[in-house]
Amino acid sequence: MTPSIRIGATEIIALADGVGPFPFTSREGAFPDATAEQWAAVDRFDPGAVDAEGRWSLNFRAFAIRGPEGITVVDAGIGPADAPATWAPLPGKLPESLAAAGIDPSEVDTVVLTHLHTDHIGWAVVAEEAVTTSGDGPSTGLSSFFPNAAYLIQRAEFDAVDTLNPQLRETLIDPLRASDQLRLLDGDAPLRDAGRVVATPGHTPGHQSVVVADGRESVLITGDLLVHAIQALYPELAYVYEIDPEEARRSRERLLAGRAGTLHVASSHLTEPFVALPPASA
Structure with missing residues (x-):
């Protein structure tokens, strides 16, 4: 069964794209300010985040928001083999x-890219075989995976693309501009129904x-606002790959710390796609 949660008339659906070990550093290296007591607490909170070899086990997922007015997808996962x-x-x-959730890519009319790291944009623009007008035979082009969607x-973030990853100008930005989808x-x-985009810079300039x-219930689809469960419990902790750690903390x-009602965290990378946090005063 595809994991989902309902907020009023809106359904938020978790879309798995993969799972694997974090390859760059240990979790302690990724969060050098975390204490042993904090790691013990997070291991009780999210025990599945450590694999059998003791490595940080990382999930990769996107989310669909299906409401009365249409379908929005948040992030585009790690992508195809290439x-x-x-x-x-x-x-x-x-x-x-997507198929398991009953969603055809052509039905999606909005895609929110939380930021431009490669594990969040993999399916946004993909290669396709096309026939050239010159008659020279097939050639490989690029097209959006969600052909009828506006990409937000x-x-x-757009202004920082050459700093974040200059290759994305050719492989992501230019194709979306050419198709008038950017x-x-x-x-x-604001988004349709009960949704809204919230600027959360720090991990990247335009995250x-x-x-x-x-009412008093909400779902926060985080992108990399937090990348590990330790930041759900201790939002003050910095992640070494944040461009501006102080802004990311704010x-x-x-x-997270300022929540008034029940908040369901919908995370790209935590073991469980939805984690309920009680009001901060509870």
């Missing part, structure tokens, strides 16, 4: 997860998250 996230467990299985990126946001913005709320604390 995707640039070669450190991840390619190929991803997002197409199968923060302007600050939309740039300046800060927070953004998505909040779906109804973004986390604003949404």
Whole structure:
């Protein structure tokens, strides 16, 4: 069964794309300020985050928001076998997860890319075989995986693309501009139904998250606002791969430490796709 949660009339669906060990450093190296007591607490909270060899086990997933007015997908996973996230467990299985949820890519009319790291954009633009108009036979082109969707990126992220990954200009930005599917946001913005995009910079200059709320219950789709369960419990902890750790901390604390009602964290990388956090005052 595909994991999902309902907030009012809106359904948030977890779309698995893969799982594998974090290849760059140990979890202690990724969060050097974490204490032994904090690691003990997080091992009780999310025991599946450590594999049999003691490595940080990383899930890769996207999310679909299905409401009365349409379907939004948040992030695009690690991608097919030839995707640039070669450190991840390619190929991803997002197409199968979409099919299991009863979603055809052509039905999706909005894609929110939380940021431009390769494990979050893998299925956004993919290679396809096309016939050239010159009659020289087949050639490989690029097209959006969600052909009828507007792709939402923060302007600050767009402006930083050459610093983040200059290859993305050719493989992601230019194809989306050519198909008139790229939309740039300046800060927070409403989505349909009960959703909204929230600017959460720090991990990258234009990182953004998505909040779906109804009354005192909400779902926060985090991207890499937090990348490990330890940051859900201790949002003040910095991750070594954050571009601006202090800004990332402020973004986390604003949404996690300042929560008033029940918050369901929908994370790209935690073991469970949905983790309920009680009100901060509880």
